[in-house]
Amino acid sequence: MKYNEDRVILRMSGITKRFPGTLALDNVQLVCEKGSVHVLLGENGAGKSTLVKIISGLYSKDEGTEWYDGKEVNFANVGESMDAGIGMIHQELSLLPERSIAQNIFAGRELKNGIMVDNKAMVKKSKELLDRLGLDYNPNTLIKELSIAQQQMVEVAKALSHDVKLLIMDEPTSSLTSKEIAKLFEIIDRLKQQDVAIIYISHRMEEIKQVGDYVTVMRDGQYIDTLDAKTAGMDELIALMVGRKIGNLYNRTYHEPGEIIFETKDLTGLRFRNVNIHVRAGEVVGLSGLVGAGRTELAKAAFGFDPVEKGTVSLFGKTMRHLSPSKCIKAGMGYLSEDRKTEGLLLPMSIEENIVEASLGKFFPNGFLSRGPEKEQGKKYVEELNIATPDSSKAVGELSGGNQQKVVIGKWLATGCKFLIMDEPTRGIDVGAKSEIYKLMDDLVAQGYGILMISSDMQEIIGVSDRVYVMFDGEVSGELERGEIEQQAIMRFAVGGKRGGNEA
DSSP states (O other), rough: OOGGGGGGGEEEEEOOOOOOOOEEEEEEEEEEEEEEEEEEEEOSSSSHHHHHHHHSSSSSOOOEEEEETTOOOOOOOOHHHHTTTEEEOOOOOOOTTBBBBBHTTTTTTTOOTTTOOOOHHHHHHHHHHHTTTTTOOTTTGGGSSOHHHHHHHHHHHHTTTTTOSEEEEEEEETOOOHHHHHHHHHHHHHHHHTTTTTEOOSSSSSHHHOOSSSEEETTEEEEEEEEETTTTOOHHHHHHHHOOOSSSTTTTOOOOSSSEEEEEEEEEEEEEEEEEEEETOEEEEEEEETTTTTTHHHHHHTSSSOOOOEEEEEEETEEEOOOOOOHHHTEEEEEEEEEEIIIIITTBHHHHHHHHHTTTTHHTTSSSHHHHHHHHHHHHHHHHTTTSSSTTTSSSSOOOHHHHHHHHHHHHHHTTTTTTESSSSTTTOOHHHHHHHHHHHHHHHHHTOEEEEOOHHHHHHHOOOEEEEETTEEEEEEEOOOGGHHHHHHHHHHTTTTSSOOOO
């Protein structure tokens, strides 16, 4: 890959980083130009995060050289890199919810008038930074009053307050709607015009061409290749990432569905109403719609997490009374929540402890915990689900996102359930792990399981689903059979239109 040497702001070569028992980076290289977006692509564990932590001063390198803004550097800490004009926006936002936008932007380095904090100056300076990004926010607004997308923009303004020349963005769109993503991309274009260089980490393949100028692929801690982001082929990038070609990413074999195993009739609850849907044995039913349409609220109510105002839920031909998670589990339902880290897993605990967490009564009917059955179940699902770990006693928090999701699936399979609600099953995991999750889903429905899959990924809905229900404003606005599932039809229903029309 040829670069404009006059525009290069960062050049890394031969970067190596070791941790006890692990070679995290092995002879990695990276070049960034002013006013360009350089996408870092790779599966979880490829070394992307380690590399950017070295750039930001959080880690020190063991070998290699780093040139930044015309001179060789070796940042000892984050403060040094920030002083040099390097900013980083983490996937997990770090703002103070009870403080204002201005107070967050200048947190830890408040502007002062003598010995007093100069709030007026901070508000004025914050307004200038927000205007630079085209954001019409009041700097006195409390962070807790902002949406996740707005908080993301405040993080960008905070980075700019350091006169940033290089901005690192780690999975910045993972919690944003399509409209909010478009706004973020507008801001990225503004920053490029202001000669800011951007390193962009993402698992969303479709974003590469939208936002990237260059794309560097990493695998197993090594540099693989750098390509032109606008011309690189999707299959080519995936093959470089995983070291092999993934044929059909979605791995679906369609079966003649069996009996109805899950059904709602006129179900009404928090942010949804009069929902009538069903899932048969042997099929994946997609539940699509824009963020806020009521999909997750429907799923939580069906599993007994949230109250139902009216209507019924039936499982395996029996109407469920007084819904609760424990009753749903006993009846054969499992629920993979949208946020696996806070709602689906106990991160400090082991794989085997997480596997049996939803089925303690089954394995320990007398109330006495025994390590034998726990270890047996852990080993069983580590093998069956191909969870990448040397030992089932390893803490779940140490696993990659894809392997964590497999643990969640194993937890529900251990209960003996035959119907699964999967809410955003591949959010935040790399393309190789996605392929494995899709293959696992296909295997389950081949065994007679039924799956209701909620997803905001249009290609996932199209590629995985046997049928699709689309929700709009809390109601089911349409149903599509397999031969009808395509993007235009889904979006028509998602914005409140009707079959075959252009209404919106």
